[in-house]
Amino acid sequence: MKRDDMRASRGARTDESEEGAVPVSSSDDIRVxxxxxxxxxxxxxxxxxxxxxxxxxxxxxxxxxxxxSVEVEAQGERGKVARLISALKQGPRYADVERVDVTEIPLQELKPARHGFPSFGVFYER
Incomplete structure (x- = not known):
């Protein structure tokens, strides 16, 4: 079975415009x-x-x-997003998190940034 056929059978989409495209989402992906x-x-x-x-x-x-406050959007496998949300509730050592309000939103296409992995970045301005 070809790689693209295997991805299709798992329900993953690929970015067809790039050689060696990676799945950009699967049926188990969410964005929050x-x-x-x-x-x-x-x-x-x-x-x-x-x-x-x-x-x-x-x-x-x-x-x-x-x-x-700090605003976050994250997309990926449901379980991994849940782990990120748990980490956000704890925060780094000197943070004092009072609450985390989470809303599920529609998926967006993720372009691979480095080594085929999606990027997660910081916005400095609105």
């Missing part, structure tokens, strides 16, 4: 929008989020908001 409130700015929260999401192989972004 989360707002993390509390003492979450100035404590390395964005770095913590990027590192955690990167280790999990998730795509998305994180940014500080004007009201002192």
């Amino acid at each position: 929008h989360a707002v993390v409130a509390g003492l979450v700015q100035g404590v390395g929260f964005r770095y913590f989020t990027v590192m955690t999401a990167g280790k999990l192989g998730l795509g998305g972004w994180v940014r500080n908001c004007y009201d002192g």
Whole structure:
């Protein structure tokens, strides 16, 4: 069975425009929008989020908001996204997370950034 046929049988989509394309989503993928409130700015929260999401192989972004919260969008396998949300509830050492509001949103196409993995980045401006 060819690689593309195997992906199709698992329900994964591929980006057809790139040679050696990787699955950009599967039937088990989700995308969430989360707002993390509390003492979450100035404590390395964005770095913590990027590192955690990167280790999990998730795509998305994180940014500080004007009201002192941190906004996150993450996409990937349902279980890995759940692990990221659990990590957001803890935060880095000096954070004091009061709450994490999570909403599931529609999937977006993820383009591979490096080595076939989706990118997870920081937005510095709105």
